[in-house]
Amino acid sequence: MYYTMLDYYLKLFDSGKREFAFHAENLAEYAVWKKALRERLADISGLDRCIPCEPLHQHVSTETVEGFTAEYHTLQTEPGVVMPYYLLRPEDNAGMVPAGKRPALIVPHGHGGAKRQVLIHQSRFIREALEDGFIVACPDERGSGERREFPEQGDEAAQARSNSHRELSQLGLNFGRTVIGGAVWDLMRLADRLLDEPEASGFLACAGMSGGGQQTLWFSAMDDRVSAAVTSGYFYGVRDALMELPQNCACNYVPHFFETADMGELGALIAPRPFFVESGADDPLSGKRRVANVTEQLDVTRAAYRLFGAEDRVRHSVHDGGHEWRGDGMREFLRQAMGK
Numbered sequence: 146m147y148y149t150m151l152d153y154y155l156k157l158f159d160s161g162k163r164e165f166a167f168h169a170e171n172l173a174e175y176a177v178w179k180k181a182l183r184e185r186l187a188d189i190s191g192l193d194r195c196i197p198c199e200p201l202h203q204h205v206s207t208e209t210v211e212g213f214t215a216e217y218h219t220l221q222t223e224p225g226v227v228m229p230y231y232l233l234r235p236e237d238n239a240g241m242v243p244a245g246k247r248p249a250l251i252v253p254h255g256h257g258g259a260k261r262q263v264l265i266h267q268s269r270f271i272r273e274a275l276e277d278g279f280i281v282a283c284p285d286e287r288g289s290g291e292r293r294e295f296p297e298q299g300d301e302a303a304q305a306r307s308n309s310h311r312e313l314s315q316l317g318l319n320f321g322r323t324v325i326g327g328a329v330w331d332l333m334r335l336a337d338r339l340l341d342e343p344e345a346s347g348f349l350a351c352a353g354m355s356g357g358g359q360q361t362l363w364f365s366a367m368d369d370r371v372s373a374a375v376t377s378g379y380f381y382g383v384r385d386a387l388m389e390l391p392q393n394c395a396c397n398y399v400p401h402f403f404e405t406a407d408m409g410e411l412g413a414l415i416a417p418r419p420f421f422v423e424s425g426a427d428d429p430l431s432g433k434r435r436v437a438n439v440t441e442q443l444d445v446t447r448a449a450y451r452l453f454g455a456e457d458r459v460r461h462s463v464h465d466g467g468h469e470w471r472g473d474g475m476r477e478f479l480r481q482a483m484g485k
């Protein structure tokens with residue numbers, strides 16, 4: 146006999162309401178709601194507790210990584226917190242790129258890898274983005290890749306867990322911090338840098354799979370500088386997904402989030418910017434109702450876009466697979482978002 150807690154928490158969720166559930170009926174109400182929800186999310190995620198610092202930056206080397214020519218950079222994002230990232234530049238046959246012409250794309254990675262793995266799993270998407278003129282940045286998230294804490298370091302099979310999100314969640318919890326709050330902060334600092342390049346056009350896209358989709362969703366929800374967002378394998382109602390599958394990584398859990406909002410509201414914060422959601426019809430991480438748990442949330446998001454007359458800027462692509470990135474339609478989506 147087991148006397149468990151999950152049903153208790155599901156009832157708590159069902160009996161309560163999300164304080165920032167989306168109900169705005171006009172743009173003025175939307176603006177008030179957006180500002181208040183962002184402030185709350187910055188508070189509960191610990192984003193607003195991150196410490197500004199000198200953005201010490203170094204271009205360390207240029208390497209060939211998984212067939213790409215990748216510049217290896219490091220950037221200090223908080224005092225003593227260093228984020229390494231790859232920077233990939235498009236080949237430009239015409240020579241110098243005119244100032245202000247280069248769009249930027251950040252590709253945050255998911256679990257089971259770090260910056261190197263996106264160059265494997267999303268290689269076609271990244272190659273096409275480079276062909277379309279994007280400068281592409283692939284960072285390591287806190288706790289992943291070269292940012293793992295000591296118990297998970299090394300590349301031996303014995304290091305079964307590929308990240309230190311549990312440790313960072315536990316440490317951060319006691320300072321009002323979360324893994325996703327820190328990740329969003331780091332992506333904001335990377336955006337500072339990319340948008341500051343003389344050749345930057347000001348167009349910034351973010352696209353990620355799974356944990357990279359989670360980072361994309363939160364980053365885009367919290368920062369209007371993201372011009373277009375692509376999330377794959379990470380957009381669904383929290384009840385079926387994060388609650389009924391509590392074995393999900395600790396980075397998915399933010400204090401009070403289940404009392405605050407759902408993913409549909411995170412999507413609504415991105416309105417009216419172009420937003421692409423990719424789902425696998427048989428992705429178990431979407432929960433037992435699969436895509437129905439995605440479309441319910443997208444309906445909430447679309448209600449916000451409707452206020453702007455911009456419902457056509459939300460795209461939902463459902464493929465026949467599971468928890469995997471396909472990328473179909475994303476190139477056209479980004480081209481259209483750039484007005485090409």
Ligand SMILES: [Zn+2]
Nearest residue numbers: 310394395396
């Ligand atoms: Zn995680």
